Amino acid sequence: MTTQTHSNGGLSIAEVAERTGLTAHTLRYYERDGLMLGVGRNGSGHRAYTEGDLGWITLITRLRSTGMPIREIRRYAEMVREGAGNEEERLALLRAHRDRVRAQLEETAAHLDAIEFKVSYYAAAVGETDPDAELIAQQRRGDVAAPR
Amino acid sequence: MTTQTHSNGGLSIAEVAERTGLTAHTLRYYERDGLMLGVGRNGSGHRAYTEGDLGWITLITRLRSTGMPIREIRRYAEMVREGAGNEEERLALLRAHRDRVRAQLEETAAHLDAIEFKVSYYAAAVGETDPDAELIAQQRRGDVAAPR
DNA sequence: GTCCGGGTTCGAGTGCACTCGAAGTCAAGT
DNA sequence: ACTTGACTTCGAGTGCACTCGAACCCGGAC
Numbered sequence: 397m398t399t400q401t402h403s404n405g406g407l408s409i410a411e412v413a414e415r416t417g418l419t420a421h422t423l424r425y426y427e428r429d430g431l432m433l434g435v436g437r438n439g440s441g442h443r444a445y446t447e448g449d450l451g452w453i454t455l456i457t458r459l460r461s462t463g464m465p466i467r468e469i470r471r472y473a474e475m476v477r478e479g480a481g482n483e484e485e486r487l488a489l490l491r492a493h494r495d496r497v498r499a500q501l502e503e504t505a506a507h508l509d510a511i512e513f514k515v516s517y518y519a520a521a522v523g524e525t526d527p528d529a530e531l532i533a534q535q536r537r538g539d540v541a542a543p544r
Numbered sequence: 545m546t547t548q549t550h551s552n553g554g555l556s557i558a559e560v561a562e563r564t565g566l567t568a569h570t571l572r573y574y575e576r577d578g579l580m581l582g583v584g585r586n587g588s589g590h591r592a593y594t595e596g597d598l599g600w601i602t603l604i605t606r607l608r609s610t611g612m613p614i615r616e617i618r619r620y621a622e623m624v625r626e627g628a629g630n631e632e633e634r635l636a637l638l639r640a641h642r643d644r645v646r647a648q649l650e651e652t653a654a655h656l657d658a659i660e661f662k663v664s665y666y667a668a669a670v671g672e673t674d675p676d677a678e679l680i681a682q683q684r685r686g687d688v689a690a691p692r
Numbered sequence: 693g694t695c696c697g698g699g700t701t702c703g704a705g706t707g708c709a710c711t712c713g714a715a716g717t718c719a720a721g722t
Numbered sequence: 723a724c725t726t727g728a729c730t731t732c733g734a735g736t737g738c739a740c741t742c743g744a745a746c747c748c749g750g751a752c
Contacts, residue, residue, distance in 0.1 A: 408728085408729085409728090409729075410728075410729085419710090419711080420728095420729085421710075421711055421712070422709090422710065422711080424730090424731090425709080425710065425711085428731095428732095429709095440717085440718055440719070440729080440730090441717080441718085441729080441730065442718090442728085442729055442730075443729085443730090455658075455662075458655040458658050458659065459659075460709090461651065461652075461655060462652055462655045462656065462659070465708080465709090466708075466709065466710095467708095483666055483669050483670050484670055486666055487663065487666040487667060487670055490659060490662055490663050490666060491663055493659065494656070494659050494660060494663055497652065497655070497656050497659065498656065500652070501649070501652055501653060501656060503609065504609075504610055504645065504648070504649055504652070505649065507606040507609060507610045507645070508610065508642070508645045508646065508649060510603075510606050511606065511607075511610070511638065511641065511642050511645065512642060514603075514638055515635065515638045515639055515642055518631055518634055518635040518638060519635060521631050522631045522632050522635055556698085556699080557698090557699075558698075558699085567740090567741080568698095568699090569740075569741055569742070570739090570740065570741080572700090572701090573739085573740065573741085576701095576702095577739095588699075588700090588747085588748060588749070589699080589700065589747085589748085590698085590699055590700075590748090591699085591700090608739090613738080613739090614738075614739065614740095615738095693752105694751105694752090695750105695751085695752085696749105696750090696751085696752105697748105697749100697750100698747105698748095698749100699746105699747080699748080699749100700745100700746075700747070700748095701744105701745090701746085701747105702743105702744090702745095703742105703743095703744095704741100704742085704743080704744100705740105705741080705742070705743090706739105706740085706741070706742085707738100707739095707740095707741100708737100708738090708739100709736105709737100709738100710735105710736085710737095711734100711735080711736070711737100712733105712734085712735070712736085713732105713733095713734085713735090714731105714732090714733095714734100715730100715731090715732095716729105716730075716731085717728105717729080717730065717731105718727105718728090718729080718730095719726105719727100719728100719729100720725105720726090720727100721724105721725085721726085722723105722724090722725085722726105
């Protein structure tokens with residue numbers, strides 16, 4: 397059997413798992429838990445994902461990996477399922493998350509700085525030249541621009 | 545009773561909890577789990593933290609909040625407790641973590657971009673002017689420099 | 693001398709996000 | 723007809739990092 401759903405009515409769970417990096421178990425779990433917008437079935441009762449579902453899963457992945465809890469994603473999914481009329485609420489939810497992510501990003505950057513410093517310390521103690529340490533020192537001094 | 549340990553022999557667990565933002569429960573848990581370097585006790589058997597302990601807890605917090613698992617912090621603490629001679633191994637551990645944090649930071653930044661985009665989309669749909677969206681658009685165009 | 697607040701140890705409980713196993717179905721291949 | 727393998731649902735189990743409760747102790751205030 398190919399992993400393709402018959403009569404080309406969509407993507408099988410195995411295909412979606414491969415493309416998204418999630419497991420089939422996790423995809424079913426998300427659906428059970430109300431995170432999906434409604435996944436269709438084919439003649440044999442197998443899930444048939446659309447390209448739109450793929451995009452939605454990508455969004456879920458972004459939200460999850462930036463720390464949004466499952467239950468908040470579920471709330472968002474519920475709003476989307478309800479259809480037009482609650483855009484303001486969706487916007488508020490997304491903005492709140494965006495603000496958290498921004499803060500988290502800054503905090504992580506600060507922690508990273510401290511960790512870099514410690515690495516430099518050990519590199520010096522070990523007598524090994526840390527190529528990164530010198531680069532960072534240059535950036536701090538303004539000798540070179542920070543990358544990206 | 546003040547929360548200060550008697551005869552000024554160090555900081556009480558309550559003081560450390562307040563200063564670090566961790567709970568007393570968590571501080572005991574970290575010690576039990578081998579994350580600390582050896583916390584002293586006073587005459588009554590109460591923990592008496594030093595300023596050095598404070599610094600170490602700060603490091604643990606940074607490592608934890610950047611995603612280092614407890615057991616890896618324990619490994620690091622063990623090496624520090626073993627004393628001089630394993631600096632190269634400590635360095636390797638820190639570098640590996642640093643690399644993960646760098647990667648994580650980039651990934652989060654990318655996800656944030658996508659979320660910002662979605663916020664702009666909804667802001668436009670709602671007909672509300674998103675002050676941030678315009679700023680970001682300017683940055684993308686190069687009209688203004690990105691902050692910080 | 694009794695009370696009280698805050699400390700102590702030990703072990704069990706919680707919340708989150710998966711992760712897995714069991715038992716059954718279904719369509720295609722031989 | 724039978725086997726195979728990927729799917730289905732359902733519910734239970736796992737790993738991580740705390741988090742909490744119970745039972746006890748100890749030093750200072752009243």
